Amino acid sequence: MRVRQEPVLGVLGVLLAFGVCEAVSRGGIVRRDYLPPASEVLARAVELAGDPVFLDGIGATLRAWALGLCLASAIAVPLGLLLGSVPVVDAAVRAIVEFLRPLPSVALIPLVSLLLGSGTETKVALITYACVWPILFNTVYGIGETDPLAKDTLRAFGFGRLAVLLRVELPGTAPFIAAGIRISAAVALILAVATEILAGFGEGLGIFIAQAGLATNGTRDVLAGVVWAGTLGLVVNGVLVWGERRLFAWTPEHREAAGQGART
Secondary structure (H helix, E strand, O other): OHHHHHHHHHHHHHHHHHHHHHHHHHOOOOOOOOOOOHHHHHHHHHHHOOOHHHHHHHHHHHHHHHHHHHHHHHHHHHHHHHHHHOHHHHHHHHHHHHHHOOOOOHHHHHHHHHHHOOOHHHHHHHHHHHHHHHHHHHHHHHHHOOOHHHHHHHHHOOOOHHHHHHHHHHHHHHHHHHHHHHHHHHHHHHHHHHHHHHHOOOOOHHHHHHHHHHOOOOHHHHHHHHHHHHHHHHHHHHHHHHHHHHHOOOOHHHHHHHHHHHHO
16 A cells, blocks of 8 residues: 555645645745746746757756766776775775765866866766765675675685676675665766856756846746756656666565555
8 A cells, every 4th residue: 555655645745835835926925036836837847848959958967967877887886896895905995985985076066167167078077976976885885785605605616706796796786786876866967957057158957047047037947947857856766766676676675565566
């Protein structure tokens, strides 16, 4: 029953927020210049779907998002497997990792913009830096959670270190890697839009929001752009969750969810 209730409760929450915003704006509690009615914002968001220039900006944001996320995965997964499998290497680089990890990516925007300009390269570099850490630490944690009995069994049958990695550790770590990529996907989208907003020129969803914020009575367009950003994040997360359930249906949490769905 809970599996079926979650989407319904989510829809009810959205409708409630929509109704509150509509009532607050139309009731005169907040000026429309500051908070336009939710219906007008939604209508504007739908209208933007037919604007080729706006859609090109969405495409630019998604390209930077995808490139940064792919580069972060290509860096973090092998590095995480190495750190999780070789304790000496992990101990040698731990201080460097702990020094770099707390640095907020948004704080690096001025420096990276100065070095690379304000184009796609800056967005990709910042997204890559921010997304490396969730994937890296999830990979290291997944290696640590691998069944030691399975690894010892392979070693007992004469399999080498590489065979153990490919046959046991990597498959066992794959769900953790997928979870790290899902977390990083949201971070990447936030950072792509934020970088564009701070840059102020070029193309992208953040550029649209920044320019609308400078226009007279541009609050409706700003909120419409925010609706698009939230919708993109929701779609990306939904697709990745669906992919995890299909690819890793054998994990305990997904088996439990499938069992609850079957009982309901």
